[in-house]
Amino acid sequence: MCGIVGYVGRPGKTTGDHGALDVVLEGLRRLEYRGYDSAGVAVLGESGVESRKKAGKLVNLINELEANPLPESLTGIGHTRWATHGGPSDNNAHPHLADGGKLAMIHNGIIENFADLRQELLAAGYSFASETDTEVAAVLLGDIYAHAGGRDLATSMQLACQRLEGAFTLLAVHEDQPGVVVAARRNSPLVVGLGEGENFLGSDVSGFIDFTRRAVELGQDQIVTITPDHHAITDFYGNPAEGTEFHVDWDAAAAEKGGFDSFMEKEIFDQPAAVADTLLGRYDVDGRMTLDELRIDASDLAGISKIIVLACGTSAYAGSVAKYAIEHWCRIPVEVELSHEFRYRDPILDAGTLIVSISQSGETMDTLMAVRYAKEQGAKTLSICNTNGSTIPRESDAVLYTHAGPEIAVASTKAFLAQITATYVLGLYLAQLRGNLFSGQIKDILADLQDIPAKIQDVLDRADVIKELARSMPDATSVLFLGRHVGYPVAMEGALKLKEIAYIHAEGFAAGELKHGPIALIDDGQPVFVVVPSPRGRHSLHSKVVSNIQEVRARGAKTLVIAEAGDEAVRDYAEFVFHVPETPTLLMPLLATVPLQLFACELASVKGFDVDQPRNLAKSVTVE
Numbered sequence: 001m002c003g004i005v006g007y008v009g010r011p012g013k014t015t016g017d018h019g020a021l022d023v024v025l026e027g028l029r030r031l032e033y034r035g036y037d038s039a040g041v042a043v044l045g046e047s048g049v050e051s052r053k054k055a056g057k058l059v060n061l062i063n064e065l066e067a068n069p070l071p072e073s074l075t076g077i078g079h080t081r082w083a084t085h086g087g088p089s090d091n092n093a094h095p096h097l098a099d100g101g102k103l104a105m106i107h108n109g110i111i112e113n114f115a116d117l118r119q120e121l122l123a124a125g126y127s128f129a130s131e132t133d134t135e136v137a138a139v140l141l142g143d144i145y146a147h148a149g150g151r152d153l154a155t156s157m158q159l160a161c162q163r164l165e166g167a168f169t170l171l172a173v174h175e176d177q178p179g180v181v182v183a184a185r186r187n188s189p190l191v192v193g194l195g196e197g198e199n200f201l202g203s204d205v206s207g208f209i210d211f212t213r214r215a216v217e218l219g220q221d222q223i224v225t226i227t228p229d230h231h232a233i234t235d236f237y238g239n240p241a242e243g244t245e246f247h248v249d250w251d252a253a254a255a256e257k258g259g260f261d262s263f264m265e266k267e268i269f270d271q272p273a274a275v276a277d278t279l280l281g282r283y284d285v286d287g288r289m290t291l292d293e294l295r296i297d298a299s300d301l302a303g304i305s306k307i308i309v310l311a312c313g314t315s316a317y318a319g320s321v322a323k324y325a326i327e328h329w330c331r332i333p334v335e336v337e338l339s340h341e342f343r344y345r346d347p348i349l350d351a352g353t354l355i356v357s358i359s360q361s362g363e364t365m366d367t368l369m370a371v372r373y374a375k376e377q378g379a380k381t382l383s384i385c386n387t388n389g390s391t392i393p394r395e396s397d398a399v400l401y402t403h404a405g406p407e408i409a410v411a412s413t414k415a416f417l418a419q420i421t422a423t424y425v426l427g428l429y430l431a432q433l434r435g436n437l438f439s440g441q442i443k444d445i446l447a448d449l450q451d452i453p454a455k456i457q458d459v460l461d462r463a464d465v466i467k468e469l470a471r472s473m474p475d476a477t478s479v480l481f482l483g484r485h486v487g488y489p490v491a492m493e494g495a496l497k498l499k500e501i502a503y504i505h506a507e508g509f510a511a512g513e514l515k516h517g518p519i520a521l522i523d524d525g526q527p528v529f530v531v532v533p534s535p536r537g538r539h540s541l542h543s544k545v546v547s548n549i550q551e552v553r554a555r556g557a558k559t560l561v562i563a564e565a566g567d568e569a570v571r572d573y574a575e576f577v578f579h580v581p582e583t584p585t586l587l588m589p590l591l592a593t594v595p596l597q598l599f600a601c602e603l604a605s606v607k608g609f610d611v612d613q614p615r616n617l618a619k620s621v622t623v624e
């Protein structure tokens with residue numbers, strides 16, 4: 001999830017006195033929410049390609065440009081990075097150069113087969129200055145440009161894209177072709193901006209909204225070439241294609257949120273991509289898990305005797321979901337510990353213990369201190385983290401990054417689903433190493449996981465149903481959430497979301513626990529969400545949870561039920577039913593959580609609260 005901008009302008013154009021650098025820097029400023037690990041620009045000047053790039057926020061690049069200016073130019077590309085392969089550094093910042101410095105490229109996405117391509121290019125005599133998948137794509141494009149592509153950038157981009165696997169938006173310029181920017185997209189966003197005597201490219205419309213509101217949407221596997229007075233679209237084989245022109249009605253602020261009212265809502269709707277991108281590149285075509293990125297020896301991993309998950313808040317609930325999945329698949333005991341409690345309870349750790357920390361920010365002090373303590377006790381440490389190069393992964397033996405992209409809203413949503421996905425990936429990998437699951441079983445589970453993004457989208461497509469429920473409850477003062485098995489951490493997360501952003505007392509319970517005390521809370525009209533498991537399968541807890549619904553309903557509760565599609569048995573006991581698509585029980589949290597996120601987001605909005613920056617909270621709690 002990076003910010004990308006491209007620009008070409010005709011000399012003597014009549015629209016504005018801006019040049020390439022003005023446009024690119026303004027676009028990157030508006031796109032910085034998409035990533036802020038590093039930033040860079042490249043322009044075509046009199047003496048060819050010139051670029052500047054710096055780690056850190058955009059301001060570092062601007063300071064660099066003041067100290068070391070670029071020449072005036074009307075052709076340029078710019079990038080603000082959210083690191084996936086290779087930590088935040090000047091070297092790993094984009095653009096990356098190739099063809100003897102004559103070609104510059106920027107990229108958003110993950111190129112799955114970059115390791116094979118890198119070996120192929122090394123064997124061909126090329127060298128690399130960075131650890132990134134992007135530089136591999138740039139060198140590949142440069143090689144094709146110089147040999148097979150007839151020194152035509154668009155043709156070369158077509159041939160290069162035929163070799164790439166994964167998700168990518170690529171922009172490239174070459175000094176042989178001033179006034180031309182060529183771009184390609186597969187599974188990553190890219191949109192064209194149309195001006196008078198100038199044209200634009202952006203990860204989204206906020207990249208050029210200050211200069212034009214005429215935009216063209218591109219389709220999958222397409223290449224677009226922009227010049228000052230023209231844009232041409234083809235597929236990856238040179239066949240002409242059409243884009244869909246539209247007018248951007250959003251104001252600039254709304255554009256940064258993708259047209260949504262808040263970053264939180266935007267990030268809820270980003271979840272299909274967050275899950276898909278976190279799965280990407282972590283299994284092969286035969287359904288074998290491939291976690292080459294883990295720096296813990298496979299034999300050590302195969303020999304672990306216990307897993308302890310360390311996390312806080314929402315991330316701890318992701319760990320609670322992981323407990324069910326990993327214990328079921330791997331037969332390894334999994335303890336989930338709140339980081340701030342862990343090191344004060346004199347825990348039992350040894351070399352057979354694998355510590356799995358889960359943290360979106362990678363800076364949560366409670367979790368960092370717990371990981372340090374565990375390392376001192378001799379445990380192996382693995383970080384599941386969404387922020388490349390942050391402290392916790394840096395201090396861990398290994399890291400499994402989630403690829404949810406920057407999560408701006410304080411209330412975590414897409415990172416939560418990405419964390420759960422990453423724990424499933426880890427669990428399947430451990431099961432493969434230890435022989436707990438046959439490859440066929442892993443392949444089946446992966447197939448179910450690959451269906452999840454579309455199923456999340458199915459839920460999102462019906463968001464208005466949930467929003468309407470929230471709008472009907474503006475005066476709610478207390479909401480309870482019930483769930484069993486993996487539905488229990490979902491209930492806990494649903495309660496946390498409501499507390500965090502709507503400032504309403506909310507509490508999650510294991511549904512079976514209610515009769516041991518909490519049911520005394522139920523009085524007439526008490527709203528109770530119930531996450532109901534699938535009725536399918538021999539061990540279904542469905543009938544028990546339906547009994548729990550009846551227990552609270554008999555005492556006046558307003559029962560709000562999240563159930564699996566086709567489950568009509570719940571309808572007689574529910575004021576409100578929202579169905580999520582069928583999926584295996586262990587994967588259900590990836591679907592059942594979404595309505596609860598939407599409910600909290602809408603109710604907070606209805607109450608007029610700042611959804612993205614709720615009171616008393618910080619996005620990363622860097623104090624103990």
Ligand code: AGP
Nearest residue numbers: 313314315359360361364411412
């Ligand atoms: C979740 O909505 C909250 N913002 C909070 O509970 C958060 O999950 C917790 O502070 C842990 O943060 P981390 O994932 O960055 O470590």
